[in-house]
Each structure stands twice: as C-alpha cells, then as structure tokens.
Amino acid sequence: MTNAQETTRRDATPSQAAADAVRMRRRKAQWLVSGMLSLSLLIVAMGIYTSTRTESISITGYLSGIILAFGSFLGVLGLCLEENRKQLLIAAIVFLSFGIISSFLCLVVDGVFILLNIDMRPMKEGRCQFYTSGNSYIYENYYATVPCQGLTESCNMKVRSGTCYCCDLYDCANGGYLNNYYEFVGVQSCQEVLSLYVLLWVLTTLNLLAFVCGILTTAVLGSIKDMKSGVVGLDVSQWGGSSLFSFDGTSCSSPTAPLLMDPNSHAGHQLYPRASLYVSPAAPAAAGSSVSPGGSSDTSHAQPNPPPFAPLYNLLPYKTSSFSA
Structure with a gap:
C-alpha cells in the first residue's frame, strides 16, 4: 500500500x-x-x-x-x-x-x-337536571320554562331542549348573569358534561x-437550517489533503487531461513521463556532439514508439544548424 x-x-x-x-x-x-x-x-x-x-x-x-x-x-x-x-x-x-x-x-x-x-361539585353530587323536549330536530331551539330551586331561593328559568342545568349555580336575582356555566346546551345527558370537563x-x-x-x-x-447535502460542517484542512481535494498529475491516464501545477514546486507534471513534448534548452549542446561534421542529421532522436496523440514534430529529424551560434 x-x-x-x-x-x-x-x-x-x-x-x-x-x-x-x-x-x-x-x-x-x-x-x-x-x-x-x-x-x-x-x-x-x-x-x-x-x-x-x-x-x-x-x-x-x-x-x-x-x-x-x-x-x-x-x-x-x-x-x-x-x-x-x-x-x-x-x-x-x-x-x-x-x-x-x-x-x-x-x-x-x-x-x-x-x-x-x-364548578363540577353540583354535577358530581347529582344536583343537576337534564331537560329535553324530544328527539326530533324540530325541538332543538324550543325553549321551556322550568322551576329552579337554588340553595337560598327558587325561581323559574328558560332552557333549551337538550340542556343540562344546575340550579345551585344559577343566580335567580340576576338571571344567571354572574355565572355563565350553570347550563350546558347541546349535550345528551349530564354525564356527558363530566366527560367534557x-x-x-x-x-x-x-x-x-x-x-x-x-x-x-x-x-x-x-x-x-444551514446544513447542506453531504458532509456538512467539515473544514477542508481537516481532511489532511485527501484524494477528494488533491490530485496528482502523474496519475492522469487520459490524453486530454490538462497539466496541473504542483503547489510545492510550481512546475507542471508531464502528461507522458516517458515522452518529450518539447525540446529543452540544454538539448542542443548534448545533441551537437552526435551530429556529423557534414551536417547530416541523427535519426536517433526520433522515438520508435510515440505516445498516442503525440505531436508530429517529435518524429522529425533533429537539425543542429538552427541552434548553431
């Protein structure tokens, strides 16, 4: 590894x-x-x-x-x-x-x-009465006068059909104005008021x-709410230069891949390490010793197995006359 x-x-x-x-x-x-x-x-x-x-x-x-x-x-x-x-x-x-x-x-x-x-005390003691005038919807808004015997006085009160009323909580003098919850309209029985409570x-x-x-x-x-998809909240420096954010130019195998710069040496990696895509400046001096005096070209510089998509000028014979002083 x-x-x-x-x-x-x-x-x-x-x-x-x-x-x-x-x-x-x-x-x-x-x-x-x-x-x-x-x-x-x-x-x-x-x-x-x-x-x-x-x-x-x-x-x-x-x-x-x-x-x-x-x-x-x-x-x-x-x-x-x-x-x-x-x-x-x-x-x-x-x-x-x-x-x-x-x-x-x-x-x-x-x-x-x-x-x-x-106040549920009269309801729990069974001192409340239930009034109904019938089961038909015709009598839902029917008002009737019923006697009401309170703790201190007695009076008559008007109730609707399907009402559970408590005379102990009804104020006969003021007509029940001071207490709004002495009757429960629209219930089926007084027991339903306990369930409602x-x-x-x-x-x-x-x-x-x-x-x-x-x-x-x-x-x-x-x-x-600020989280995004994937790994959220991680800093790139915490990855230690993993392969998701760092690339090595020598590992590129595609001929069309660009040349990436190395941040340490500021030099571009060659796409084909074994192939020379350009002539270095030091090449004339090294190549001058292998050229015959008559100006004949040396065909040893031509690569027998050029890489794919290599430029054609690598296959041309090398001439030293263009580099002579």
Missing part, C-alpha cells in the same frame, strides 16, 4: 464519522418534527371534537394545533427534500413560532378562563406539551 493510499484511508475515517454524525442528527430532527406533527394533529382532532360537544363553551385549543401542524409539515418537507431546504425550514420556524404563541394563548383561555370557572383538561395539557415541544423543535430546526 502506497503512502497516498494510506493517507486517504486515514483521512477518510474522520470524514466518514462526521458524515454519520450529521446523518444521525438529521434523523433525530425528523423524528422530533414528526412527533410534533402528530401532536398537533391530535390537538386539532380533540379540540374540534370537544368544541362540538356543547354550545355553551367556546374552546380555542384547536387553533394552535392547526398552526403547529402546518409548521411541522413544512419542517418535515425541509428535512426530506434537498432543494429549497433552507427556505422550507425558515418557513417552518416562522409558523412554529406563531404556533407557540397561540398555544400559550389557548392554554391561558382554556385553562384559566374556562376550566377554573366551571375531562376532555378540556386533556386538551389543556396537550397545549402545554405542544408549547414546550414547539420551542424545542424550533431550536433544533434553527440549528440545522
């Missing part, structure tokens, strides 16, 4: 290790972004399902999932494609940043302004998890 092959083999080991590290890093980023995409789609599905259970609660948790899902999708495309990778990752970072802000807002709205204002807590927890994972995903995409 020659020295050049040993050098190439020794320098290929760190470069291959660096390439494997970059490939593993990109694979981990793909798993992270794919998990973020799955979490966002879960938030969207659960948020839409929860918001359709009742008309009394305006749930906003699925809005953050939509923005995060779009940003995660752009991140997956940016990590899988070679073209326009940086632009896609920058767009993914922008949408993920908006998704992080929206998830925090949804966390505050759903977790603070809704969950903390819902659990779903709200799950959705809030998922928004909190999406907030943390969104920050982590944005940081990872920002660290690898």
Whole structure:
C-alpha cells in the first residue's frame, strides 16, 4: 500500500464519522418534527371534537394545533427534500413560532378562563337536571320554562331542549348573569358534561406539551437550517489533503487531461513521463556532439514508439544548424 493510499484511508475515517454524525442528527430532527406533527394533529382532532360537544363553551385549543401542524409539515418537507431546504425550514420556524404563541394563548383561555370557572361539585353530587323536549330536530331551539330551586331561593328559568342545568349555580336575582356555566346546551345527558370537563383538561395539557415541544423543535430546526447535502460542517484542512481535494498529475491516464501545477514546486507534471513534448534548452549542446561534421542529421532522436496523440514534430529529424551560434 502506497503512502497516498494510506493517507486517504486515514483521512477518510474522520470524514466518514462526521458524515454519520450529521446523518444521525438529521434523523433525530425528523423524528422530533414528526412527533410534533402528530401532536398537533391530535390537538386539532380533540379540540374540534370537544368544541362540538356543547354550545355553551367556546374552546380555542384547536387553533394552535392547526398552526403547529402546518409548521411541522413544512419542517418535515425541509428535512426530506434537498432543494429549497433552507427556505422550507425558515418557513417552518416562522409558523412554529406563531404556533407557540397561540398555544400559550389557548392554554391561558382554556385553562384559566374556562376550566377554573366551571364548578363540577353540583354535577358530581347529582344536583343537576337534564331537560329535553324530544328527539326530533324540530325541538332543538324550543325553549321551556322550568322551576329552579337554588340553595337560598327558587325561581323559574328558560332552557333549551337538550340542556343540562344546575340550579345551585344559577343566580335567580340576576338571571344567571354572574355565572355563565350553570347550563350546558347541546349535550345528551349530564354525564356527558363530566366527560367534557375531562376532555378540556386533556386538551389543556396537550397545549402545554405542544408549547414546550414547539420551542424545542424550533431550536433544533434553527440549528440545522444551514446544513447542506453531504458532509456538512467539515473544514477542508481537516481532511489532511485527501484524494477528494488533491490530485496528482502523474496519475492522469487520459490524453486530454490538462497539466496541473504542483503547489510545492510550481512546475507542471508531464502528461507522458516517458515522452518529450518539447525540446529543452540544454538539448542542443548534448545533441551537437552526435551530429556529423557534414551536417547530416541523427535519426536517433526520433522515438520508435510515440505516445498516442503525440505531436508530429517529435518524429522529425533533429537539425543542429538552427541552434548553431
């Protein structure tokens, strides 16, 4: 094994290790972004399902999932494609940043302004009633007056069909104005309200998890958005002059290959080491001793086996008269 092959083999080991590290890093980023995409789609599905259970609660948790899902999708495309990778990752970072802000807002709205204002104690004790006027869609907007017996006073209240109401939370004096969550419209039973309460807590927890994972995903995409295909982050000087960046002119076997300059000697390597493509300046003195006095030419300078594509002037007889003083 020659020295050049040993050098190439020794320098290929760190470069291959660096390439494997970059490939593993990109694979981990793909798993992270794919998990973020799955979490966002879960938030969207659960948020839409929860918001359709009742008309009394305006749930906003699925809005953050939509923005995060779009940003995660752009991140997956940016990590899988070679073209326009940086632009896609920058767009993914922008949408993920908006998704992080929206998830925090949804966390505050759903977790603070809704969950903390819902009192489940009368519901758990069975003190709430469910009113329905029938199973047909004709009676969905039908209002009825029902008696309501609170803790301190009794009154009548109007409810729609398919409503679970709690008289203990209803303010008879103000008509329930101070408490907005004393009734849940559009449910099938009061037991469904308990399930809705659990779903709200799950959705809030998922928004909190999406907030943390969104920050982590944005940081990872920002660290690898400048990576290019192949070995990234390696300096040419770290390769130690491997065969990918250094060429030897003597190893060229093609007749049409150009002559490359050696950076150390600043001299061009000959394309054919055994063939002379030009006459050196020292040739006349050496050739003058072999020429007969009568001016006859010496045919020993003609090469019997010229290289392929060699110029024809190498085959001409050498004349010393042109070099005589």
